[in-house]
Amino acid sequence: MNSSMSISATKISAFLMGFDNNYNINIAEVIDFSKVNKAILSSPDNRLSGLEVQKIIKAAEALTKDKYIGLHQGQQLSKGFSNILGHVLMNCSDLNECWTKYCRYEKLIDSTSISSFQLLKNKAVLSNITLDSSLKDNIQFSDFKLSGMLSYIKLLCGKNIKLIEVHFTHPKPRNICEYEKVFQSSILFEKSSNALIFNSNLLSMPVLEPNKSLLHLFEKSANNAIEELTSNAYYTTKVTKIITEELLKSNLISIEAIAEKLSLSIRSLQLHLHKENTSYSELLKNTRKNTAVNYLNNRNIPIDEIAYVLGFSEVSAFHRAFKSWTGITPAKFRLNYRTF
Incomplete structure (x- = not known):
């Protein structure tokens, strides 16, 4: 850091x-x-x-x-x-x-x-x-x-x-x-x-x-x-890890909960992430995207279940988010079996 x-x-x-x-x-x-x-x-x-x-x-x-x-x-x-x-x-x-x-x-x-x-x-x-x-x-x-x-x-x-x-x-x-x-x-x-x-x-x-x-x-x-401490992505790494762990448990964790886990105030966490040129919303988006790609590569997991795991209340919302991330729908991604 x-x-x-x-x-x-x-x-x-x-x-x-x-x-x-x-x-x-x-x-x-x-x-x-x-x-x-x-x-x-x-x-x-x-x-x-x-x-x-x-x-x-x-x-x-x-x-x-x-x-x-x-x-x-x-x-x-x-x-x-x-x-x-x-x-x-x-x-x-x-x-x-x-x-x-x-x-x-x-x-x-x-x-x-x-x-x-x-x-x-x-x-x-x-x-x-x-x-x-x-x-x-x-x-x-x-x-x-x-x-x-x-x-x-x-x-x-x-x-x-x-x-x-x-x-x-x-x-x-x-x-x-x-x-x-x-x-x-x-x-x-x-x-x-x-x-x-x-x-x-x-x-x-x-x-x-x-x-x-x-x-x-x-x-x-x-x-x-x-090596970890001097990384430019010290808090980025920690926050990404927490978000990933929670998504695997079908939990969409808030920045408030992450700050509490790291024993920081919300403002302090935001400042740390800003210094690393990122934000909670950016890390959440990227982590959801990467997790979605991993799940979609497994054809045995239904798309609606992936949407639920990633914290989307509706499948349509997941479709719109995934298309904004990758330029294609989850179904088309799965059909082409592409990794971004």
């Missing part, structure tokens, strides 16, 4: 981890306060826009009254991984391989920002830049990203690392004690990127119990997921 930057539901679930214990606030309360679709975190396959993430972060900050909630929730990531990227990292051999693959597969959990990994003399620099305009100036989001990256290192290697410097793009807060407590390093603000900088010798730190066979399997899954 390269036309629309987004964050996976698992990433936001990780941000909200521990709210019950740490703040005595239920996650449902945060989502409700944010006015974001309540079902958005119901599936790890769901994706949130930058604006939706911004609303959730602002709601969390308002309810908890924690000015450093980004830093604190980033520390919570040390409790474990819950996505394909995490499984890839856990099976790398050392920290160098981890961050190389992190940058490669980061978009699986977050395409609103981009990370890079480079060596400058004896320093390793893991930097991140927020691309999404809704999150670019969100301090909590930047804090969560860097605090979370440091937590990943602790989890993967079972050790803390001594940082040389930490950079943030946002202005310096009045009090940076909490930053110094989390990173135990020199903290610089208003820099060109958010970054963790440490001695390059630490890149050889081994990961706890890596498994090369599992790494191969998880990378294969990650590559497949990226």
